[in-house]
Amino acid sequence: METTLYKSHKYDELCSVDRKNALKPYLIKYGAEKDYSLNNLRKGCILIGIDYSKFVFYYTDLSPRNIIVKDTPKTSTIGVIDWELAGYFLRG
Structure with a gap:
């Protein structure tokens, strides 16, 4: 997957590197439907x-x-693979 990193390395929404839903199960109520949409995570x-x-x-x-x-x-040459878990996450 080709990835473009922006100069600021910041984004205004919780999302994966491809700007889709981020897999963050701890932000979903236990036992609830596995809805990883941005609205549900928010x-x-x-x-x-x-x-x-x-x-x-x-x-x-x-x-x-x-x-x-x-x-x-x-x-x-050094390369990094498996970018599917990368994204824009909450700043700690």
Whole structure:
């Protein structure tokens, strides 16, 4: 997946890197329907008193298995894969 990071690395909504619904089950009432829409996640934040006004870009799955290093003399390349869990999340 090709990703464009904005200079500010900020966005005004909780969402995945592709600007779709973010998988955040802790923001949904226990036992309720698994509705990860932006409106439902916003309601969950308000319900539990989380500040829903500041978001930052965050890659949530950074680990050695998601970093690829091509060790070529003078032109080594490093890549990061599996961006499906990245997105704009609430600033802590």
